[in-house]
Amino acid sequence: MKKTLLEYLICPFCAKGLQVDTVINVSDTTIIDGILRCPCRRYPIISGILYMQWDELGQAALRLLDKKKTHAALYLMLEGRMMKKVVGLTKRLHFRLSFWKIISFWNWKYWTAYLRYRFSAPNFICSQSLMPVIKEAGGYMLDVCAGVGHFAFTATKHISATKIVCVERRFTSLYFAREFFVHQAAGYIVWDAEQMLPFVDGFFNSVVCLDSFHYIDxxxxxxxxxxxxxxxxxILLIPHIHNSDVSNVLPGTPLSPSHYQSLFSDFEIRMIPEEKMLRDLLSECIMDLTHMKDEIVSVKDCYSLTEGSTSDRGVVSVMSVDRAAAITLAVSKSDRYFKKYPTDMLFEPSPANLIVNPIYKVRKCREGIRLKLKFPCRLYKEEFPLIERYFEKKLFISNEELKDEEKRMMLRKRFVLVDVPLRFMSRQSV
Ligand SMILES: C[S@@+](CC[C@H](N)C(=O)[O-])C[C@H]1O[C@@H](n2cnc3c(N)ncnc32)[C@H](O)[C@@H]1O
Structure with a gap:
């Protein structure tokens, strides 16, 4: 946790500021292990992660930190016997596993598939088109219900990691966020978002809650x-929010678009059907934040579908928020953000680790690579039906094309090639 974040944090119980109680390990501007305090209690920081939940685990971590037992505190916080063992071993023997490998020890099958294939999920891809808005907002960004930090990782391509704060209720997720996705975030805070958020008023320039609002009671x-x-x-951005009027395999407790709107009735609000957002990104290279809830939008079908099929090109579909399975909400006190944004900047930073999207099985041959769409499991296919509609099922990329900058850019814009963290998986950079 960056020391500079301290002045913006408050205790969610007494609403007073936090101060440093004990520092055990510090690196430059970051407290790695230590304890913070407010007038009513103390909070442990373990491996750079501030644990604010008031429970037995937090108390036990405090007792260990009081004895300077930082490793024991980390193993206590990690979920699952296998995960504790594996993280312990990798630390002791100084070897590094990829994220792909290490999460197999979490022993939570669908979550593992969700996290491994996140870069192919249409809702994640759509959320990336919000980056120009986040960049325009400047300042600090809050990623709430951050998971392991996929979104925060993409955001670091456009804003400094030190301006990002990740809040999530699972310690293990934030441990992976810091280890694999965003090393230098301003803060990683374990906290249940169903209670008061532990920040002073008006601190963030952008707040993002991706694929999570429907899971909050x-x-x-x-x-x-x-x-x-x-x-x-x-600007508050809530990409991928489920619509209660449309069935969903993992619904959470969604509301209808009108009920979502009424939660923010004091503010300016725009709503975009997710599929419209995806098509705008894939075929028009724009993100259009102008739509009012009741607007019916017409969208030209894009290249999509299997390669070679032209039957749907040029056809105009009509979409509405009320009939969309998922929508993106943008809420602000000002209307300056509600416009169209070009999304080219998403592909501008040269990628550190460009790989073939994990959703493709790759077969090398002498002339190039053959890709075949392969879902990790049936539930993943059911959760993300847009993948089959917008990703080519089979694809051949020649060795020449792989070296050609223009072709590579085209493949990036179709998310066939994706930029992932360096230790994400062992698949080689192209
Ligand atoms: C479907 S995942 C989305 C993760 C991430 N936003 C992404 O899109 O990759 C939902 C996340 O919300 C977290 N979450 C659910 N309820 C929460 C709560 N009450 N407080 C904080 N995090 C919560 C879960 O632990 C999980 O990591």
Whole structure:
């Protein structure tokens, strides 16, 4: 946790500021292991992660940190016997596993597939098109319900990692976020977003909650809290929110678009059907944040579908928020963000580790590589039906094309090639 974040944190119980109680390990501007305190309690920081939940685990971690037992505190916090063992071994023997490998020890089957294949999920791809908005907002970004930090990783391509704060209720997720996805975030905070958020008013210029709002029970409180911690010129982005009027395999407790809208009735709000957002990104290279909830939008079909099929090109489809399975919400106190953004900047930074999207099985041959779409499991296919509609099922890329900058850019814009963290998986960079 960056020391500079301290002045913006508050205790969610007494609403007073936090101070450093004990520093055990520090590196430059970051507290790695230590303890913070407020007038009413103390909070442990373990491996750079601030644990704010008030429970037995946190108390036990404090007792270990009081005895300077930082490794024991880390193993205590990690979930699952195997995970504790594996992380312990990798640390002791100084060897490094890829993220892909290490999460197989989490022993939580669908979650493992979700995390491994996140870069192919249409909702994740759509969320990337919000980067121009986040860049325009500047300042600090809150990624709430951050998971292991896939979104935060992509955001670091456009804003400094030191301006990102990840909040998530699972310690293990944030441990992986820091280890694999975003090393230098301002803060990694374990906290349940169903309660008051531990930040001063108006601190963030952008707040993002991706694929999570429908899993929060206290939607009224959460929506108020996200707006409270948002700066008056800031923007709240809620990509991929389930619509209760359309069936979903992993619904959470969704609301209808009108009910989502009423949660933010004091603010300017725009809503985009997710499929429209995806098509805009894939075929028009834009992100259009102008749509009002009741607007019917027409969208030209894009290249999509299997290669060679032209039957649907040029056909115009009509989409509405009310009939969309998932939507993106953008909420602000000002209307300066509600416009169209070119998305070319998503592909501008030269990627550190460009690989073939993990959703493709890769077969090398003398002339190039053959790719075949392969879902990790049936549930993944059911959760993300848009993959089959917008990703080519089979693809051949020649050795010459792999070296050609223009072709590579085209493949990036179709998310056949994706930029992933360096230790994400052992698949070779192309
Ligand atoms: C479907 S995942 C999405 C993760 C990430 N936003 C992404 O899109 O990759 C939902 C995440 O929300 C977290 N979550 C659910 N309820 C939460 C709560 N009440 N407070 C904080 N995090 C929560 C889960 O632990 C999980 O990591």
């Amino acid at each position: 206290t939607k009224y409180l959460f929506s108020k809290e996200m707006m409270r911690v948002l700066n008056k010129d800031g």
